[in-house]
Amino acid sequence: MPATTKTNTQLVINGLLNENPIFRLALSMCPAVGISTTVANGLLLGVAVLFVQVFSSCTISLIKDHIHPRIRIPTYTLTIATWVTVIDLVLAAFLPVAYKAMGIFVRLIVAFAIITMRLEVFACRNTVVASFWDGVGMGFGFMFGMVALGAVREVLGMGTFLGYDVLGFRPMLFFVLPAAGFFLVGFMMAVFNFVETAYNRRAKRGL
């Protein structure tokens, strides 16, 4: 895949809609299914992924000419692991309040597919600026997906939103369990596909 031709804003919107990591690229479904139980969880994990994605993309884009092609994947893994450790240590030392909230999530990010994929598909062939904005787009797309799922699951499963009682009762605890996560992700994918088809149809008609 040659270097991208999109502008920076296009890259961000791309990560949010066209190539949304959870609903279109179907990557990192583990956290999408397992951790999007509440809006707060989704938000915190989304922020953590945003930081790791942006830092890793920029780093790989900086050193892309020096990576031996046969050891790309170990290099990506090393970079991601280094950044996750650095972020974890810095949070624990200088932002204890944020660390208390996000601490457990940050360590999980090492295993996410979206970050490695984005490094392989985008960062190793593009400039630092483009990689930065692509990382931002992917991070926001992931956060958007997690918050959307989290909102549905929290309101329908526990009757709260961001911890505040909204419904006053628990509609269906089923929504908090992982099985519901699968169903909801599939449902949202269908919604995304439907919206894209409708949009394309209207665009064709507009032509």
Place this chain on the structure above:
Amino acid sequence: MREILKITIALTVSCLLAGLVIGTTFIFTAKAKQHNEHLNVQQTMFGLLGYSKQRPAPPELRLYSVYRYIVEENDAMSMGYMVPVQKGSVEGYAFIVLDLKGRFLESYDLGLTAEEALSAEDRKKALAPVLKDSAEISFADAMIIACMEEERTAYLLPGEFPGFKTFIKAMVALDPHFQILGLEVIEHEEDPGLGGEITQDYFKNQFVGKSFEKLKKLTVIKEPLPEDYKLYLETMGNTEEGGLSAREVERIQKHYQDKDIYALTGATISSAAVTSGVVGMAKKFAYRVQILDQAVEKGDVPVLF
């Protein structure tokens, strides 16, 4: 062949670079991280005793730390306790050795202050001149005794036990009759949203007020948490906050005093792990503290608690 060499060198260099970055960050952040953790533990301890920013602890409250060690000497095992003692007009530490049945063997004076005792390194250094060469010492656990004017008000036990995922670090507060005053989960790796709910008030506060007798047989019941009990647990009898009236609080307390712990929905194993962990910690502690008290009396050690 050259390719393999290049790949190996590249991989090694990358790993070394990554290690360098991580190591440098660690050096810069280690002190601050330890400081934060210490503050966290302090806050947890005071919170368990019922004090907060709005209700600061009175100056008469003293917290004494006792450290338990296991001493191995030529295949003979004994227990060692590092206890705070009165040395003339200052407070210091002594090391008492008991045999496995709890009989007092001997006591040594240690040149250690309370602040130094907080770090494992300093404790080890203070123990080194006291032991014979063949003895091997390993740290077991610590306990904190809260005293107010020469009378024990509470015991604080930090501890670690297996959870559903890996380990759960918790702190249990017991009153002098081993009734549970409170429970705080300090660190865990349970599933967020399911097992992670063990940090919520409506689970932790179920342990408060359980007597020692009930504790010994405490298990977990798989029934949904009743609404009135949940409201009580979340306000903890705080009647001003538009929750329950004083009479209702009393009724709920009496009704649920002797019930088992209601498990978290979707996290039975985590709930059972916390319950059995807390029960184990409390039982072992009650046994050990009685032995320690007997030994301290026999050995006539001037302990501060």
